[in-house]
Amino acid sequence: MEEIRDVVLEYVIEEYLEDEDEEISYETPLISGGIVDSFSMVSLKRFLEAKYKISIPDEKASPEAFDTVNSITALVKEITS
Amino acid sequence: MSFNEKIRAMYVEQIEGIKDAGIFKQERLIHSAQAADIEVEFPTGSSLKKVINMCANNYLGLSSHPEVVKAAHDGLDTRGYGMSSVRFICGTQDIHKELERKVTEFLGTEDTILFPSCMDANAGVFEAILTDEDVMISDRLVHASIIDGIRLCSAMHDTFKHSNMSHLEKKLQLHADKRLKVVITDGVFSMDGDTAKLDEMVALCEKYDAMLFVDDSHATGFIGKTGRGTHEKCGVFGKIDIITTTFGKALGGASGGCVSGRKELVELCRQKARPYLFSNTIAPVVVSGVLKVLDILSESTERRDKLEKNTAYWRKGLTEAGFVLKDGDTPIVPVMLFNAKLSQNISNDLYDEGIYAIGFFFPVVAKGQARIRTQISAGHEIHHLDKALDAFIKIGKKYDILSKTKQEIIEMYGL
Numbered sequence: 001m002e003e004i005r006d007v008v009l010e011y012v013i014e015e016y017l018e019d020e021d022e023e024i025s026y027e028t029p030l031i032s033g034g035i036v037d038s039f040s041m042v043s044l045k046r047f048l049e050a051k052y053k054i055s056i057p058d059e060k061a062s063p064e065a066f067d068t069v070n071s072i073t074a075l076v077k078e079i080t081s
Numbered sequence: 082m083s084f085n086e087k088i089r090a091m092y093v094e095q096i097e098g099i100k101d102a103g104i105f106k107q108e109r110l111i112h113s114a115q116a117a118d119i120e121v122e123f124p125t126g127s128s129l130k131k132v133i134n135m136c137a138n139n140y141l142g143l144s145s146h147p148e149v150v151k152a153a154h155d156g157l158d159t160r161g162y163g164m165s166s167v168r169f170i171c172g173t174q175d176i177h178k179e180l181e182r183k184v185t186e187f188l189g190t191e192d193t194i195l196f197p198s199c200m201d202a203n204a205g206v207f208e209a210i211l212t213d214e215d216v217m218i219s220d221r222l223v224h225a226s227i228i229d230g231i232r233l234c235s236a237m238h239d240t241f242k243h244s245n246m247s248h249l250e251k252k253l254q255l256h257a258d259k260r261l262k263v264v265i266t267d268g269v270f271s272m273d274g275d276t277a278k279l280d281e282m283v284a285l286c287e288k289y290d291a292m293l294f295v296d297d298s299h300a301t302g303f304i305g306k307t308g309r310g311t312h313e314k315c316g317v318f319g320k321i322d323i324i325t326t327t328f329g330k331a332l333g334g335a336s337g338g339c340v341s342g343r344k345e346l347v348e349l350c351r352q353k354a355r356p357y358l359f360s361n362t363i364a365p366v367v368v369s370g371v372l373k374v375l376d377i378l379s380e381s382t383e384r385r386d387k388l389e390k391n392t393a394y395w396r397k398g399l400t401e402a403g404f405v406l407k408d409g410d411t412p413i414v415p416v417m418l419f420n421a422k423l424s425q426n427i428s429n430d431l432y433d434e435g436i437y438a439i440g441f442f443f444p445v446v447a448k449g450q451a452r453i454r455t456q457i458s459a460g461h462e463i464h465h466l467d468k469a470l471d472a473f474i475k476i477g478k479k480y481d482i483l484s485k486t487k488q489e490i491i492e493m494y495g496l
Contacts, residue, residue, distance in 0.1 A: 018242065039231070040221075043239045046255055 004052075005073040011047055012069060016040065026069040041066050048072070054079045103421065104444065109437075115144040115334060117460040121437065133465050135438040135455045138330035140303050140412050141374075141384045142460025148377065149333050149370045156369020168195075168362050169351075176368045183375045184339055188301070188309060188326070189319045192347040194354075195362050199298050199327035199338030200226040205354030206294075206325065206340050207234035211263065216256040219265035220244065220277070224296055227265060236263075243270075246281045253289040262289065263323075268297035268311030269304060272446050272454065274413030276304070279315035292322040298338070299413060302331035303385040303459075308378055322346065328367065333374045337363035388412055388459040391466060395457050398470040403484030404477060412457040415441075416473070417450070419487065420494035424451040427476055434472035449496040 005026055013024065016036050030036040036044070045061050048054065056079060065075045099105045109123040115137060120129045143149055156176065166172035181193040196202040203226040207217060215236040219227065222243045231238050239256065241249040249264065256262055264286055266277045279295065286293045297310040305313025312321045323342040328335060340350050350357060363371075378384070392412045399406055405417040418424045424440030431438050431453075442451035457466075477483045482490050 039238050040240050042237055043252065043255060046239075050255070 004076050005069055007051065008044075008048070008072050008076075009069045011044065012036070015043060015047075024069075026073075028069070029067050030069075031063045031067045036066070038063055044072070048076055052076055052080055103425075104442075115139055117142070117458060117462070117465050119437070123432070130432075130435070132432065132435045132437040133461075133469055134458075135436055135469055137334075137456060137458065138299070139334050139458050139460060140331040140388055140456070141378075142458045143331070143374055143377070143384070144334035144460075146333075146374075146377070149373050152373030153335075153366045153370040157366045160365035160369065162366065163364060164361055167360065168357060172361055174365060174368075176365060176372065177362060180363075180368050180372055180375075181339070183372060184341055187375055187379065188297075188324055188341045189312070190321070190324060190341040190343075192344040193339050193341040194347050194350045194357060195368075196338045196340065196354075196356055197360050197362060198329065198336060199296070199325055200229075201356035201360065202325040202338040202340045203227045203230040203296060204233060205230065205356040206323065206346075206350060207231055207236065207263075208355070209350045209353040210323075210346050211236040211261060213237070214260040215262070216259040217263050217265055218249065218252045218256065218291075220267065222270050222272070223265060223267050224271060224298070227267075227296060231265075236261075244275065244278055246278060246285065249282070250285055250289075253285060253291055257289065262291035263294050264291050265294045266296070267299070268295045268324075269299040269411050269413065271299050271413065272415065272441065272452075273407045274299075274409045274411045274415060274454075275407065276300075276311055276314065276409070276411060279311055279317050279321070283315075283317045283320050286322075293320075294323040294325075295321050296325045298325070298327040298330055299411070301326040302374075302378055303388050304411065307382055308385040328363070328371045328374075332378075333367075333370045335367045335370055337367055337371065384459040388457065391459065391461050391463075392457045394463065395455070395466050395470075398466065399473065402470065402474045402477060404473065404482070405485075405487055405490065407452075414455045414457065415452040416455060417452045417487065417490075418482070418494075419449055419451055419491050419496060421451045423480065423482075423490075423494045424453055427480065428453055430476045430479065431472055434475065436469050436472045438469075449491075 045056055049056055066072055109121050111119050111121055112129055113120040117134055119134050121132050122129055160174055164172040177195060181195060184193040207230045211234055213235040217231055217236050217238045219240050220243055221240045239252055241252050264282060269276055282293055300310045302308050304311050312318050323346055325340050328337040396414055407415040421442035424442055428438060428440040438453050438455050440453050
């Protein structure tokens with residue numbers, strides 16, 4: 001099975017990075033680092049819900065939980081487990 | 082609680098922080114009417130300086146047009162100064178309805194509602210027509226007033242990359258389950274001067290049953306062959322569901338704005354939009370001026386044609402001189418400098434040469450995208466543009482940026 005964190009990383013690069021030379025890692029701060037604004041977070045949430053057939057409750061979809069690829073992966077794993 | 086010294090110190094610190102960050106905004110006092118030639122007091126307290134204005138939204142040169150001024154005088158004489166009421170109590174005159182009819186006709190829509198400004202139109206429209214069952218999908222470079230309106234609305238919000246139609250399509254697919262989908266864009270983007278791909282957006286909206294919203298504030302009156310706006314230029318006149326625009330730029334430049342579009346959406350704004358319900362509408366004197374502007378524009382395309390020629394002349398001159406410009410064909414012509422300090426220095430030097438053009442840098446534009454945004458007007462004559470070109474070239478030589486690439490300018494001055 002595809003690693004969740006690689007799926008998330010690929011989506012974030014495709015969705016949010018405007019500059020092709022920009023590089024991010026699993027631990028790059030996305031929201032607090034200004035890469036993803038809180039508005040744009042919604043597409044990531046909807047993507048994950050569709051991809052993994054889950055529902056992420058609003059209270060769990062916090063800017064903190066969505067701040068790095070690793071934290072997003074942890075959230076998805078918690079909900080799917 | 083009184084405004085004690087501790088509170089004052091807190092605010093002083095905040096203001097100092099803005100100054101330290103180099104983003105403190107200062108007003109320059111203009112002692113003349115708005116036009117191509119203006120008299121400016123800057124810095125405050127200094128003697129007046131005659132300069133050529135290269136940064137007004139006075140695209141059609143109508144801000145001080147004698148016929149518009151006369152119409153405003155007549156409106157003042159016959160309809161008075163203020164309304165002292167919101168629209169639905171006793172704040173609607175016959176001329177407000179006349180203006181709504183004329184704007185509807187000009188933009189090729191079904192109905193129009195006036196707002197005190199386009200900022201208010203954008204702040205009020207989404208909340209009035211959408212609920213939490215719906216989604217708003219906006220271009221990532223839309224104007225700040227649209228962002229504010231989106232924040233006030235309970236519908237879900239998502240974005241697509243600037244003018245990227247395949248990304249927009251993915252978003253329309255992602256949100257296919259929503260009750261209503263609204264795609265949101267500027268017609269002409271105010272910082273880059275590029276035009277939205279409205280023809281492609283209309284096709285996508287039709288394919289995915291979405292509505293299309295366009296803020297045409299930097300287009301109404303002069304974009305398209307008869308100046309109706311971006312929808313005319315893109316061949317989709319009559320196909321935009323919601324247009325917002327302003328009377329504070331090309332259409333006389335005083336104030337006021339509107340929502341124009343499908344009549345049911347306009348009616349819902351009349352019933353629910355808070356800036357319309359809880360604020361006076363446009364003053365009669367301004368309404369009278371805008372009515373005259375629309376008459377002038379409906380009679381002849383002379384002014385927008387002159388603007389188009391002036392814009393082509395200006396772009397050609399800057400390009401041949403070796404400046405890096407943003408691509409486009411609108412009267413918004415950004416001269417790219419990339420470095421914030423460089424944009425400020427060049428703006429100051431241009432002012433010394435009698436040219437008034439402002440530097441824009443982060444957070445108004447993205448980091449590393451600093452520029453001087455020049456804006457062309459039908460009020461400019463060729464001698465204005467020639468003088469401005471001479472000044473740009475002189476200052477460009479001083480900083481050795483002529484015929485340099487983006488990369489070379491960045492290597493010289495940093496980001």
